[in-house]
Amino acid sequence: MWTWFHKFASPPHAYRLLGTLAPWFGWPALALILLAAWWGLVEAPADYQQGDAFRILYVHAPSAWMSMFTYVVMAVAAAIGLIWRIKLAHAAAAAAAPIGASFTFLALATGSIWGKPMWGTWWVWDARLTSELILLFLYLGYMALRSSFDDPQRADRASAVLAIVGVINVPIIHYSVEWWTTLHQPASVTKFDRPSIDISMLIPLFIMIAGFQFYFGWAICRRLRGEILRRERNATWLKEAS
Amino acid sequence: MRRAATLHAARLVFRRDLTLAWRRWDEVAQPLIFYAVVTTLFPLATTPDLAQLRTISGGVVWVAALLSSLLALESLFRSDVEDGTMEQWVLSGQPVGWLLLAKVAAHWVLTGLPLVVMSPIVGTALGLPFDAWGTLIVSLLLGTATLSILGGIGAALTVGVRRGSVLLSLLVLPLAMPLLIFGSRAVGMAMDGDSPAGPLQLLAAIFFLVLSLGPLAMSAAIRISVES
Amino acid sequence: MDLQNFLNMGGYAGYVWTAYGLTSLVLVLNWWSARRRESEELTSARRRMSIEKENRT
Numbered sequence: 065m066w067t068w069f070h071k072f073a074s075p076p077h078a079y080r081l082l083g084t085l086a087p088w089f090g091w092p093a094l095a096l097i098l099l100a101a102w103w104g105l106v107e108a109p110a111d112y113q114q115g116d117a118f119r120i121l122y123v124h125a126p127s128a129w130m131s132m133f134t135y136v137v138m139a140v141a142a143a144i145g146l147i148w149r150i151k152l153a154h155a156a157a158a159a160a161a162p163i164g165a166s167f168t169f170l171a172l173a174t175g176s177i178w179g180k181p182m183w184g185t186w187w188v189w190d191a192r193l194t195s196e197l198i199l200l201f202l203y204l205g206y207m208a209l210r211s212s213f214d215d216p217q218r219a220d221r222a223s224a225v226l227a228i229v230g231v232i233n234v235p236i237i238h239y240s241v242e243w244w245t246t247l248h249q250p251a252s253v254t255k256f257d258r259p260s261i262d263i264s265m266l267i268p269l270f271i272m273i274a275g276f277q278f279y280f281g282w283a284i285c286r287r288l289r290g291e292i293l294r295r296e297r298n299a300t301w302l303k304e305a306s
Numbered sequence: 307m308r309r310a311a312t313l314h315a316a317r318l319v320f321r322r323d324l325t326l327a328w329r330r331w332d333e334v335a336q337p338l339i340f341y342a343v344v345t346t347l348f349p350l351a352t353t354p355d356l357a358q359l360r361t362i363s364g365g366v367v368w369v370a371a372l373l374s375s376l377l378a379l380e381s382l383f384r385s386d387v388e389d390g391t392m393e394q395w396v397l398s399g400q401p402v403g404w405l406l407l408a409k410v411a412a413h414w415v416l417t418g419l420p421l422v423v424m425s426p427i428v429g430t431a432l433g434l435p436f437d438a439w440g441t442l443i444v445s446l447l448l449g450t451a452t453l454s455i456l457g458g459i460g461a462a463l464t465v466g467v468r469r470g471s472v473l474l475s476l477l478v479l480p481l482a483m484p485l486l487i488f489g490s491r492a493v494g495m496a497m498d499g500d501s502p503a504g505p506l507q508l509l510a511a512i513f514f515l516v517l518s519l520g521p522l523a524m525s526a527a528i529r530i531s532v533e534s
Numbered sequence: 535m536d537l538q539n540f541l542n543m544g545g546y547a548g549y550v551w552t553a554y555g556l557t558s559l560v561l562v563l564n565w566w567s568a569r570r571r572e573s574e575e576l577t578s579a580r581r582r583m584s585i586e587k588e589n590r591t
Contacts, residue, residue: 097561101554106540116544123557146526163564170560174553181549201480208476212467218534222463225527226477229459232519233481236512240484243508247491279561286568293575302579 073152076301079292082285089281096275104268111265120178122268126276128171128192131199132234134164134280138206139231142224152288154220155295157227158210159287163280165203171196191245195238202230216295312400316408323412334416341374341421345428360433364493367429367442368449368486371421375450376478378417379457380464380471382409383528387465393532403521406528410458410520418450434497441496441506445489448509455520456481462527484512 104122111118138160145153175193180186187193209226213219296302327334348366349359359366386392386409395402425446426439434442460478464470488509492502543550 105543105550105554110544115546117546117549119543119550120553123553127557162567166560166564170557173556177549177553177556181546198480198483201476205473205477205480208473209463212464212473213534215534218530221530222527225459225463225523225530229481229523233484236484237480240487240508244487244491283564283568286565286572290568290571290575293572293579297575297579297582 073150075152075292075296075299078152079289082289082292086282086285086289089278089285093275093278093282096271096278100268100272100275103271108265108268109262114182117178117181120174122272124171124174124178125269126273127167127174128196129273130276130280131164131168131171131196133277134160134167135199135202135234136231137284138164139227142227146221146224146228151220151295152292154224155291156284156288157224158220159284159291161203161207161210163283163287165200165207167276168196168200168203172200189245191238191242194245195241198237198241199234202234206230312404315400316404319405319408320412323409324415327412327416334420337374337378337417338420338424340377341370341424342428344370344373345431349432356433360435360497363429363432363434364438364442364497365486365490366432367425367434368446368490368493370428371425371446371450372453372479372482372486373475374421375417375453376457376475377471378413379454379461379478380474382413382458382461383465383531387528387532392528396529396532402525402528406458406462406524407455407521410454410524413458414451414454418447418454421450422446434493437499438493438496441502442493444506445492445502445509448506448513449485449489452485452509452513452516453478453482455516455524459520459523459527462524462531465528465531485509488512 100122104119108119110116138157141153141157141160144150145157172193175196176186179188179193206223206226210219210223213222293302345366348362352362353359383392383406386395395405422443425442426434429438429442430436457474457478460474461470463477464474467473488505492505492509495502495505541547
């Protein structure tokens with residue numbers, strides 16, 4: 065089993081495998097996202113209170129979910145890289161970061177856009193948006209730390225420590241922000257919470273989340289390939305492959 | 307036997323850092339002056355009315371304390387890494403975490419503790435009532451201590467980086483936000499007459515979590531910085 | 535839902551379409567940037583290889 069794993073973790077094999085895998089993630093992603101978008105925009109009934117504006121949920125919630133999912137993936141990859149000294153894992157963490165940061169940005173932007181027609185302001189310090197904002201800071205800090213070192217090994221390992229420290233902090237941050245928002249009882253306490261959603265409204269949400277997950281798989285395959293190329297620029301296998 | 311040797315080494319490190327700082331006490335004073343300056347900015351930017359300032363006094367005192375602590379943290383490990391002491395420590399076989407914790411403790415005594423002592427005065431200048439002093443002091447004791455350890459992790463990661471203090475703040479501040487939330491809220495509750503036990507206990511819990519895991523992260527981080 | 539209602543989104547057109555538009559933009563940008571990265575690395579690798587070959591001969 066370990067020989068297979070080490071074989072996979074070797075750059076040329078990983079490079080080839082990722083290249084084969086990518087379209088298996090990419091095409092389903094496209095199909096699912098388009099299906100979810102159509103379903104969410106057309107088929108699903110309009111909300112009783114929010115009208116058609118609630119359809120923003122179908123891009124906001126999956127983005128928020130993916131932003132957190134990606135952070136965990138990044139931290140786990142970093143931990144694997146640090147503990148077992150597997151460079152491919154470090155490369156995966158590096159590849160995941162910009163993807164996660166874009167999802168976080170998207171969650172914040174769509175959340176803000178949703179807030180305006182519903183609550184009248186472009187920004188609202190509710191628990192979810194505030195936690196997303198702090199998550200964005202964590203991503204940006206990670207990427208800033210990576211880019212501040214010339215030595216790739218130090219960059220990998222230092223940012224791995226940061227990712228692990230960050231991931232332990234994420235539940236603490238979430239809890240503290242939740243606690244913080246309940247204290248002041250804003251005008252509408254549960255801003256984006258819905259007491260009960262009709263199942264017909266939930267289906268496009270699940271399809272979109274599935275679509276985003278496949279998209280993530282595709283994106284990480286492609287980015288990881290790019291990372292491998294960058295790190296292995298002087299390796300012999302690359303010379304022979306080109 | 308091993309444990310005693312490590313504790314002894316840690317105590318030596320602690321005393322050494324204090325002695326070194328004592329010779330350069332003007333450097334030690336700078337974050338404290340910064341604390342006073344930053345606090346002054348808020349009334350200048352908003353209003354001289356104490357009644358209005360009172361509502362944000364807990365928060366302002368906390369934010370200013372966080373920023374002042376962070377300023378002093380960047381140089382925590384720098385000189386020891388530069389002159390090779392850190393490398394000796396890593397190679398020595400001693401559990402480095404203890405030695406690093408000793409340095410962080412010395413730093414806290416020199417920066418965090420004075421900030422805590424100053425805070426009631428600074429708070430009063432912003433309208434903070436006397437009743438809230440106890441909560442302010444306890445919350446800041448826990449908060450600055452936790453921040454020193456978190457900052458130690460950040461400092462270990464960013465040793466030698468150009469303009470590392472900005473990067474350090476960028477890394478540490480998001481992690482410190484829960485401290486800020488619970489700390490300033492505790493002060494706010496004390497001002498309202500409610501019991502601040504809840505947030506204070508949460509602060510204590512975070513402190514103990516960071517105290518137990520922090521040295522591990524710090525030693526991993528310093529090893530990475532030194533071995534590169 | 536007819537086309538008119540679809541585009542109008544019950545009066546919330548600006549918000550809904552901006553949100554979906556931004557989402558599409560971010561997804562497309564990630565796709566484009568990942569592909570560009572890869573092809574850039576490949577071209578520079580090839581270039582380096584041909585330079586080395588020239589230096590050897």
